[in-house]
Amino acid sequence: MSFQLLLNVFLAFLWMFLQNSYDTSTFLIGYILGLIIMFAFRRYFHTRFYVGRVWAIIKLILLFLKELVLSNISVLKLVIKPQLDIEPGIFALPTDLKKDWEIVVLSNLITLTPGTLVVKVSDDQKTIFVHALNIGEKEEEIKGIKNTFEKAIMEVSR
Amino acid sequence: MIETIIEVIVAVLIGLGAFLSLVATFGVIRLPDIYTRNHAISKSTTLGIMLILIGTFLYFWLIDHHFNSRLLIAVFFIFVTSPVSGHLIARAAYHSGVKLWEKSKHDDIKEHKSSAEEM
Numbered sequence: 001m002s003f004q005l006l007l008n009v010f011l012a013f014l015w016m017f018l019q020n021s022y023d024t025s026t027f028l029i030g031y032i033l034g035l036i037i038m039f040a041f042r043r044y045f046h047t048r049f050y051v052g053r054v055w056a057i058i059k060l061i062l063l064f065l066k067e068l069v070l071s072n073i074s075v076l077k078l079v080i081k082p083q084l085d086i087e088p089g090i091f092a093l094p095t096d097l098k099k100d101w102e103i104v105v106l107s108n109l110i111t112l113t114p115g116t117l118v119v120k121v122s123d124d125q126k127t128i129f130v131h132a133l134n135i136g137e138k139e140e141e142i143k144g145i146k147n148t149f150e151k152a153i154m155e156v157s158r
Numbered sequence: 159m160i161e162t163i164i165e166v167i168v169a170v171l172i173g174l175g176a177f178l179s180l181v182a183t184f185g186v187i188r189l190p191d192i193y194t195r196n197h198a199i200s201k202s203t204t205l206g207i208m209l210i211l212i213g214t215f216l217y218f219w220l221i222d223h224h225f226n227s228r229l230l231i232a233v234f235f236i237f238v239t240s241p242v243s244g245h246l247i248a249r250a251a252y253h254s255g256v257k258l259w260e261k262s263k264h265d266d267i268k269e270h271k272s273s274a275e276e277m
Contacts (some may be wrong), residue, residue, distance in 0.1 A: 025255065072202055075202050076178075080182050084188070084190070086194065088258065112201065112204070117248055118248070120249055
């Protein structure tokens with residue numbers, strides 16, 4: 001991805017030198033033209049065309065914000081409710097993610113999800129131990145959410 | 159007219175942020191053990207402080223026409239660091255042997271450890 005980005009900036013600079021005008025608007029036009037050229041020649045890159053990855057990152061950020069708001073609403077309900085009917089517990093979550101930064105992003109996302117908090121990542125980085133507020137009813141549902149998170153992260157790193 | 163609308167939006171943002179911080183504080187008083195308290199603190203204060211900072215940013219930008227990018231950087235830093243600090247506190251508590259609440263259901267870390275020792 002970084003190589004394609006660098007190539008795109010290089011093409012934009014080439015356009016500025018061809019036009020002999022050095023300002024932001026010429027740079028932007030050159031950048032868009034370079035994007036079109038790179039899209040036409042995308043079969044020569046080893047990785048996929050980088051705009052898709054940028055879009056996946058934007059979707060991941062939006063997912064983060066949505067989960068943050070939802071988890072705040074659930075904490076609000078829990079604290080305001082008169083009786084305390086929670087069943088906390090720690091469960092193990094197997095993960096397929098390999099790289100360090102993917103695991104960091106996944107555990108941050110889990111921590112900001114309603115009712116879950118990462119306590120520990122196992123030494124071989126294959127299991128994440130999650131503390132849940134309501135373990136009985138929610139475990140399956142939470143695992144479903146995790147699958148969507150893992151999928152969104154894999155979308156970025158693929 | 160527009161200034162009033164902006165002021166109302168800013169007031170709602172800052173009020174909501176302060177309210178969420180208050181809820182987090184009540185959560186710390188009410189909830190039974192360190193892990194459940196961590197739930198309340200690491201989520202509610204994150205969004206609370208972010209909302210207060212965004213409200214401040216909008217006020218200075220739209221009323222005083224002063225674009226303060228440091229507030230946006232602060233929002234980003236808090237968003238990135240506070241779940242990590244919540245995780246680290248829970249992990250440190252678990253490793254120094256703090257017990258879970260007695261009504262807690264099960265504890266997979268203990269099972270994981272004992273099965274690893276058997277092998």
